[in-house]
Amino acid sequence: MPDKYHIKTRPVPPLRPRIGKHGVVDWREDCARCHNCVKKACVYDRYRQEAEYIHNLREVEALYFDCMGCFSCVQDCTKGILRLTINPEYERLGNRYWKPDIIKTTWLQAETAKIPVSGAGYRGPFSGRGFDSMWTDMSEIVRPTRDGIHGREYISTSVDIGRKPPFLSLNGSKSLDSLPPLVSIPMPLIVDLSSPTHTLPKLDVIIEQTAADTGIIALMDSRYRPAKDEHLQNIAFYLGPDSPPVPDNLLRKTRLVEIADSPAVRERIKSLKKIHPQIVVVVRVELTSAGINRAIELAGLPEVETIHIVADANGDELTANKPRFLKDMIRQIHTALVERGGRDEITLMAGGGIAMPEHMAKAIICGADLVTINLPLLVALECHLCDSCQPGTPCPAKLEKIDFSYGVGRMTNLIAAWHDQLIELMGAMGMREARRLRGDVGRAMFFENLEEEAFGKFYGKRKTD
Amino acid sequence: MARERQIEDILPANTLKTRVPQEQVPRVVKPAPSRYRNEIAKYLVHRRLDCERCGKCIEVCEYGVHDRKPGFKYFAEPQHHLCIGPSCETTGHYCVAHCPKGALQIRENPMFQALGDYRWTADLILATWKMAETGDVPPAAYDYDYEGGNSGGGFDRLRFKFPKQPPVKLKASEIDTSIQLNKRGDGRPEIKIDVPWYGGGMSFGSVSNVTQLSKARAAVAFNTFTCTGEGGYMERMRPYDDHVITQVATGLFGVREETIQRVPIIEFKYAQGAKPGLGGHLLGDKNTPAVARMREAVLGISLFSPFPFHSVYSIEDHAKHLDWMKHVNRRALIATKVSTPTDVDMVAVGSYSAGTHIVHIDGGYGGTGAAPDIAKKNIAMPIEYAIGKVHNFLQAEGVRDKVTLIASGGIRTAHDIAKAIALGADGAVIGTSELVALGCVRCSRCESGRGCPRGIATTDTELSAKMDVEWGTQRLINLYSAWQKILIGILQRLGLRSVSELRGRADLLMHLDYTNDVTART
Numbered sequence: 001m002p003d004k005y006h007i008k009t010r011p012v013p014p015l016r017p018r019i020g021k022h023g024v025v026d027w028r029e030d031c032a033r034c035h036n037c038v039k040k041a042c043v044y045d046r047y048r049q050e051a052e053y054i055h056n057l058r059e060v061e062a063l064y065f066d067c068m069g070c071f072s073c074v075q076d077c078t079k080g081i082l083r084l085t086i087n088p089e090y091e092r093l094g095n096r097y098w099k100p101d102i103i104k105t106t107w108l109q110a111e112t113a114k115i116p117v118s119g120a121g122y123r124g125p126f127s128g129r130g131f132d133s134m135w136t137d138m139s140e141i142v143r144p145t146r147d148g149i150h151g152r153e154y155i156s157t158s159v160d161i162g163r164k165p166p167f168l169s170l171n172g173s174k175s176l177d178s179l180p181p182l183v184s185i186p187m188p189l190i191v192d193l194s195s196p197t198h199t200l201p202k203l204d205v206i207i208e209q210t211a212a213d214t215g216i217i218a219l220m221d222s223r224y225r226p227a228k229d230e231h232l233q234n235i236a237f238y239l240g241p242d243s244p245p246v247p248d249n250l251l252r253k254t255r256l257v258e259i260a261d262s263p264a265v266r267e268r269i270k271s272l273k274k275i276h277p278q279i280v281v282v283v284r285v286e287l288t289s290a291g292i293n294r295a296i297e298l299a300g301l302p303e304v305e306t307i308h309i310v311a312d313a314n315g316d317e318l319t320a321n322k323p324r325f326l327k328d329m330i331r332q333i334h335t336a337l338v339e340r341g342g343r344d345e346i347t348l349m350a351g352g353g354i355a356m357p358e359h360m361a362k363a364i365i366c367g368a369d370l371v372t373i374n375l376p377l378l379v380a381l382e383c384h385l386c387d388s389c390q391p392g393t394p395c396p397a398k399l400e401k402i403d404f405s406y407g408v409g410r411m412t413n414l415i416a417a418w419h420d421q422l423i424e425l426m427g428a429m430g431m432r433e434a435r436r437l438r439g440d441v442g443r444a445m446f447f448e449n450l451e452e453e454a455f456g457k458f459y460g461k462r463k464t465d
Numbered sequence: 466m467a468r469e470r471q472i473e474d475i476l477p478a479n480t481l482k483t484r485v486p487q488e489q490v491p492r493v494v495k496p497a498p499s500r501y502r503n504e505i506a507k508y509l510v511h512r513r514l515d516c517e518r519c520g521k522c523i524e525v526c527e528y529g530v531h532d533r534k535p536g537f538k539y540f541a542e543p544q545h546h547l548c549i550g551p552s553c554e555t556t557g558h559y560c561v562a563h564c565p566k567g568a569l570q571i572r573e574n575p576m577f578q579a580l581g582d583y584r585w586t587a588d589l590i591l592a593t594w595k596m597a598e599t600g601d602v603p604p605a606a607y608d609y610d611y612e613g614g615n616s617g618g619g620f621d622r623l624r625f626k627f628p629k630q631p632p633v634k635l636k637a638s639e640i641d642t643s644i645q646l647n648k649r650g651d652g653r654p655e656i657k658i659d660v661p662w663y664g665g666g667m668s669f670g671s672v673s674n675v676t677q678l679s680k681a682r683a684a685v686a687f688n689t690f691t692c693t694g695e696g697g698y699m700e701r702m703r704p705y706d707d708h709v710i711t712q713v714a715t716g717l718f719g720v721r722e723e724t725i726q727r728v729p730i731i732e733f734k735y736a737q738g739a740k741p742g743l744g745g746h747l748l749g750d751k752n753t754p755a756v757a758r759m760r761e762a763v764l765g766i767s768l769f770s771p772f773p774f775h776s777v778y779s780i781e782d783h784a785k786h787l788d789w790m791k792h793v794n795r796r797a798l799i800a801t802k803v804s805t806p807t808d809v810d811m812v813a814v815g816s817y818s819a820g821t822h823i824v825h826i827d828g829g830y831g832g833t834g835a836a837p838d839i840a841k842k843n844i845a846m847p848i849e850y851a852i853g854k855v856h857n858f859l860q861a862e863g864v865r866d867k868v869t870l871i872a873s874g875g876i877r878t879a880h881d882i883a884k885a886i887a888l889g890a891d892g893a894v895i896g897t898s899e900l901v902a903l904g905c906v907r908c909s910r911c912e913s914g915r916g917c918p919r920g921i922a923t924t925d926t927e928l929s930a931k932m933d934v935e936w937g938t939q940r941l942i943n944l945y946s947a948w949q950k951i952l953i954g955i956l957q958r959l960g961l962r963s964v965s966e967l968r969g970r971a972d973l974l975m976h977l978d979y980t981n982d983v984t985a986r987t
Contacts (some may be wrong), residue, residue, distance in 0.1 A: 135845060136845075
């Protein structure tokens with residue numbers, strides 16, 4: 001049995017002031033200077049920390065917002081001079097899809113590498129669009145496996161990328177025919193190309209090291225040259241329509257390469273295979289209105305091994321008035337391939353809108369073999385996703401100033417935390433293999449089905465949506 | 466007396482020796498104001514410096530917002546939380562309008578935005594506090610929306626279809642809110658609880674002993690139950706044995722023969738709605754010396770209960786466990802607590818066939834002392850979907866009237882309980898609402914460090930001393946009392962004589978997101 005997959009992590013504290021959700025406004029002029037000041041009684045010692053923070057400030061960058069929101073000081077103050085507020089800076093984080101909660105929890109995971117644990121129940125909306133309209137299953141009493149996450153049985157998150165033969169065949173001498181190349185990575189995650197609006201060349205070398213440390217693969221522009229040759233195993237070059245070619249000697253040291261979709265895709269694959277027969281070629285398909293059909297069509301071509309479908313950063317269909325969401329597009333492609341036959345032969349990678357670890361698990365349940373991400377790694381570096389990455393515009397995260405060790409540490413921590421959370425979900429389901437999770441919609445519950453079953457028969461048709 | 470004789474006959478001598486006289490707690494509503502100096506208010510009353518101190522505001526305000534202590538020249542800080550806001554303008558008692566200097570202002574409290582969340586809105590938290598303070602339904606003048614939250618689905622979108630006139634006119638005293646917990650007719654005690662809910666399992670460790678005792682005493686007052694959770698049985702709980710459920714969970718913390726024999730109900734916890742499939746979590750900081758002693762664990766280490774029961778992989782294994790428990794305690798009813806996976810209906814029927822008296826389903830949005838955020842949001846279905854699924858399946862299997870179905874996990878209000886019953890449950894288990902009544906603001910910091918800063922979900926001696934048992938008991942008695950009144954009000958408007966008549970009457974509900982054009986009763 002191979003070694004258990006384990007990512008080494010270390011705490012990497014933030015470089016920027018923390019942006020918490022709550023802060024306390026203090027009407028100090030009304031203070032009675034009493035002897036039972038609630039500030040001294042703060043369970044989290046925040047008032048002293050705030051004083052220290054202000055004392056140590058060299059330049060005023062941000063106010064101190066790390067209140068835990070327990071209201072104790074507010075409610076106990078003799079003169080009632082304290083007011084709890086929501087930090088406006090916190091509310092400005094992210095956008096309509098990458099909500100402040102997502103940014104905050106990503107920061108926390110990048111700092112600690114731990115699974116976020118909290119008390120009290122779930123606090124959010126009942127359900128929502130996209131990945132929030134499905135729940136993963138769990139299994140009790142009657143389970144497919146004996147152990148949960150703390151058990152003796154190993155939960156494997158490995159997946160294989162490439163074309164898999166539908167059956168094994170023997171040649172004349174009764175030995176196995178040669179098998180097509182297959183790339184195995186220890187978790188169903190690949191780092192996608194940086195989004196065009198968030199490109200920072202300095203990050204590439206950090207991503208390269210992170211991919212090497214975690215054993216996953218990062219997609220890089222064809223012009224990129226890795227810092228270390230041995231990292232080529234964890235790099236896949238992307239060959240876009242106008243990309244310069246990668247030197248053959250470099251290409252031969254990689255395991256995976258991605259090409260843009262084009263009418264000449266078959267020839268392109270053949271030419272790459274000629275240079276490096278053991279390489280797995282991925283075809284990138286942008287999920288525009290034609291994307292789904294194109295992905296299904298490509299999967300039918302014998303040369304195509306792996307398809308990478310990519311929605312926009314929010315998981316939406318590109319250039320559509322009423323965009324479909326990534327989850328539904330994955331299901332559509334997966335189902336079409338299952339119906340046509342040969343789903344197991346092709347590998348489907350899905351990206352765009354994967355913002356949290358549950359999205360990774362849910363995308364796989366919907367039919368992807370693995371997912372690709374880019375923005376979460378950027379957020380790990382304290383990026384606010386303010387979308388103003390222009391030369392000359394100040395970056396609130398000061399990304400241009402981060403150092404290598406900090407960057408690798410934060411990104412590695414985030415990937416480790418995601419891995420652990422995938423295991424949590426799989427452990428709850430009683431699943432031991434990420435490979436078997438793919439397309440297993442029986443391990444999930446969908447909003448529309450549950451609604452119909454629970455309410456449809458009593459209350460007619462659903463009005464809103 | 467009969468009950469005592471029965472226990473003497475049944476309990477083994479060793480356990481009988483440990484039995485102490487059972488304490489009674491009167492079901493009396495008394496005011497139990499907030500233990501904090503400044504109650505959070507929906508509106509703020511501002512008095513400008515040019516106030517002439519004429520006292521007109523004290524005279525006109527019906528709610529006691531303004532006060533000047535005898536002998537004092539200046540007014541005390543207004544009691545903001547008593548103010549009903551600008552809607553007062555139409556009552557003729559609006560202080561702002563009556564102030565001769567126009568020195569008073571009323572505005573919304575900006576802090577209100579920082580309180581609560583989608584499931585527990587600020588309104589709901591304040592209304593629950595009000596009920597816990599007064600023991601009554603919050604006055605309409607305060608305009609609290611306390612039927613549910615703002616989550617946009619499930620209970621929050623379901624409403625009762627009240628007829629203009631109830632089909633039968635009933636007095637409140639004619640309405641029965643009790644439910645039977647043993648429907649099997651197997652010779653075991655037919656335990657009836659006076660209200661269709663009991664307290665959920667919260668272990669010593671996750672909450673303080675003051676919280677546990679307050680829950681137990683309120684359960685005695687309302688002739689219902691509270692559950693030990695997975696943390697052992699505190700000696701101080703023994704005077705309330707007859708209203709305690711011993712939980713047997715996968716970690717088996719504090720489970721001993723005598724703790725099983727002491728109580729009338731034993732609950733097998735397979736999973737918890739907030740963290741289905743993951744086992745209990747008690748992070749190291751909260752494993753204090755007292756908790757470690759109780760759980761026979763090493764001080765300061767995180768305690769993760771395994772999942773699942775390593776001796777239960779089939780319904781047959783489950784039946785074996787129940788038989789064992791029934792043998793150890795010959796008077797006990799057995800409850801089986803499971804989460805809400807896609808096959809929850811089959812689990813429920815399987816559990817019935819294994820011999821359980823109470824099937825307790827705990828939905829995905831349930832409360833917890835500590836759970837991974839990913840589990841809280843994503844694993845297992847919300848309870849609103851599971852209730853009907855289980856109810857219908859039990860009915861189809863012809864065993865619905867042989868088993869008690871209890872729902873929990875996201876049940877926050879009396880309305881939620883009524884809706885859960887209408888969807889098919891017999892009753893509900895509540896947890897978070899009790900904690901809110903004790904002063905919880907749902908800051909979600911129960912899990913680590915010294916625990917709850919408000920002294921509820923903590924075992925830190927200094928923090929848990931913020932609350933005393935008498936006050937806690939009274940707050941819960943008040944909340945239960947208010948809920949019972951709300952429930953009776955709902956049944957009255959529907960013309961139903963008992964809460965059991967409401968069971969499975971999904972036709973009495975409507976869903977705000979549906980066309981609601983199905984007329985036939987399904």
